[in-house]
Amino acid sequence: MERVILHSDLNNFYASVECLHQPELQGKPVAVGGSVERRHGIILARNTIAKNFGIKTGEAIWQARQRCPGLIVTPPDYGKYIRFSKLAREIYRDYTDKIEAFGIDENWLDVTDSTRLFGDGEHIAHEIRRRMRAETGITVSVGVSWNKIFAKLGSDLKKPDDVSVISPDNYKQRVxxxxxxxxxxxxxxxxxxxxxxxxxxxxxxxxxxxxxxxxxxxxxxxxxxxxxNGLDTTPVSILGTESMIKGIGNSMTTPRDLENNEDVKMLFYVLSESVAERLRSHCFKGSTVQIHVRDRDLVTIDRQAPLNTHTFVSSEIAEKAFEIFLKNWTWDKPIRSIGVRVTDLVIPDGCTQLSLFDADNRRLKKELLEKCIDDIRSRYGHYSTQRALMLKDTELNANPIEENVIFPVSYFR
Missing domain, CATH: 1.10.150.20 (5' to 3' exonuclease, C-terminal subdomain)
Structure with a gap:
C-alpha cells in the first residue's frame, strides 16, 4: 500500500498567535520581532498583510518599516507559541500517532492507516485545515504526498489555509x-x-x-x-518515540558591532553558559558544536565541528565554538549577531567512550563545578556568579539572549 504523508505548516505562526491575543491588531500589518533599541531588530514572523508589503523574515525592522511605515512590531512570547503548537498536535493525534515535529509550527503525519476510517489523504488534510481554524483560530497549509520531502514542498505551494497534493502522477509537472x-x-x-x-x-x-x-x-x-526523484522513504516517527530534542542553542544580535576576536570570545562564553545550563536541565550532553555568525550586511555563515566527547561543560562548548570561528571568519566586515548550538545529544552517563588518561577526572571536576554554579544561580539569580571574562564589557554581557531554543531538527547546509 502506498504511503500517505501529510506535512502541516501553521501559517504565519507567531504573528497569527499574537493577532489572536491582541484583537486590535486584526486587519493591520503585524510582525513579531526583537528590540530595536538593543539592535535585536530582526523580523521573526509577519502576518499576511505585512507579507503583501514585501516584508520578509530575517530582515531588519528598520528596513521593513521603510516599505511599511504602519508596521506594528510585537515582541515574541514563546510560551504562547508552545501552547498553540500543543493544541495543533492534539488535533493531529485524532488521525494518527505517527507525528514528527519539524520545528514548533510544522509536523509530518503518516495517515496511511487512517485512510480506511477518514477517507483519502486530501480529505484528511482538508478536515485538519477546517478544524484548525475552528478550534484554534489559526490557519494551516497542508501538503499531501507519498513521501516526506514532497509533502513538505506541497505545504509551501498554497498559502494560507489550503491543501496541495503532489502525487506520482503529477509531481513532474508540479515539482x-x-x-x-x-x-x-x-x-x-x-x-x-x-x-x-x-x-x-x-x-x-x-x-x-x-x-x-x-x-x-x-x-x-x-x-x-x-x-x-521522489525516492525518499524516510519514515515518520511515532509520537512519543522520536527524540524530540535534536539540539539546544542560543543566539543574540549584539548591542554594537563586534570588531575583534576578544569580543567574539566573550560572547561565545556568554551563550555557551546558557546552552550548557539548559543541556544540564534537560539531562543531555552533546558532541557537536555549531556556530552562526552574521555580519552587518546580513551575510551569514553556519559552521560545525565535533567535540572529542559528549559534554555539557560550558567552557568546552565555548572553546570549540571559538575554534570553529577562528578557522572560518576573515573579518572582512564587523559582526552583528552570533549563535551557538549543541547537537548530537545523548543522556548523561550513557554510552560514552572513556579516556585511558586523566581527562575524565578533570572533566568530572568541571561538571561538578558547573552543577554547583547551577545551584547557586537557582537560589540567587543567574548573574550572582559570572566568569571574570564577562566583566570586561558589561554592555555586551547585559541580558544578551535573543534566542533560547530547543531545536526539534537542526540542519546546517
Whole structure:
C-alpha cells in the first residue's frame, strides 16, 4: 500500500498567535520581532498583510518599516507559541500517532492507516485545515504526498489555509519546474554550487547523474537526487518515540558591532553558559558544536565541528565554538549577531567512550563545578556568579539572549 504523508505548516505562526491575543491588531500589518533599541531588530514572523508589503523574515525592522511605515512590531512570547503548537498536535493525534515535529509550527503525519476510517489523504488534510481554524483560530497549509520531502514542498505551494497534493502522477509537472532552493535542505551554499554546474531547478537535479552530484556535494548529493526523484522513504516517527530534542542553542544580535576576536570570545562564553545550563536541565550532553555568525550586511555563515566527547561543560562548548570561528571568519566586515548550538545529544552517563588518561577526572571536576554554579544561580539569580571574562564589557554581557531554543531538527547546509 502506498504511503500517505501529510506535512502541516501553521501559517504565519507567531504573528497569527499574537493577532489572536491582541484583537486590535486584526486587519493591520503585524510582525513579531526583537528590540530595536538593543539592535535585536530582526523580523521573526509577519502576518499576511505585512507579507503583501514585501516584508520578509530575517530582515531588519528598520528596513521593513521603510516599505511599511504602519508596521506594528510585537515582541515574541514563546510560551504562547508552545501552547498553540500543543493544541495543533492534539488535533493531529485524532488521525494518527505517527507525528514528527519539524520545528514548533510544522509536523509530518503518516495517515496511511487512517485512510480506511477518514477517507483519502486530501480529505484528511482538508478536515485538519477546517478544524484548525475552528478550534484554534489559526490557519494551516497542508501538503499531501507519498513521501516526506514532497509533502513538505506541497505545504509551501498554497498559502494560507489550503491543501496541495503532489502525487506520482503529477509531481513532474508540479515539482520539477520549481527552483532548486524549494527542495528541502537546499540552502544558499548548496544552491550556489548547483548553479555553477547549470542546475537551477528541481528537475535539473533529478535529471543529472547521481555521480555528478556526489562529486559536487559528497554523500549529500546522492540524497538530493533521490529527494528530487521522489525516492525518499524516510519514515515518520511515532509520537512519543522520536527524540524530540535534536539540539539546544542560543543566539543574540549584539548591542554594537563586534570588531575583534576578544569580543567574539566573550560572547561565545556568554551563550555557551546558557546552552550548557539548559543541556544540564534537560539531562543531555552533546558532541557537536555549531556556530552562526552574521555580519552587518546580513551575510551569514553556519559552521560545525565535533567535540572529542559528549559534554555539557560550558567552557568546552565555548572553546570549540571559538575554534570553529577562528578557522572560518576573515573579518572582512564587523559582526552583528552570533549563535551557538549543541547537537548530537545523548543522556548523561550513557554510552560514552572513556579516556585511558586523566581527562575524565578533570572533566568530572568541571561538571561538578558547573552543577554547583547551577545551584547557586537557582537560589540567587543567574548573574550572582559570572566568569571574570564577562566583566570586561558589561554592555555586551547585559541580558544578551535573543534566542533560547530547543531545536526539534537542526540542519546546517
Amino acid at each position: 520539477w519546474p520549481l527552483p532548486a532552493k524549494e527542495l528541502l535542505y537546499v540552502g544558499p551554499s548548496t544552491r550556489r554550487k548547483l548553479a555553477k554546474i547549470g542546475l537551477y531547478t528541481i528537475g535539473d537535479i533529478a535529471a543529472v547523474s547521481p555521480a555528478v552530484l556526489t562529486g559536487l556535494l559528497g554523500k549529500w548529493g546522492e540524497y538530493l537526487w533521490s529527494f528530487a
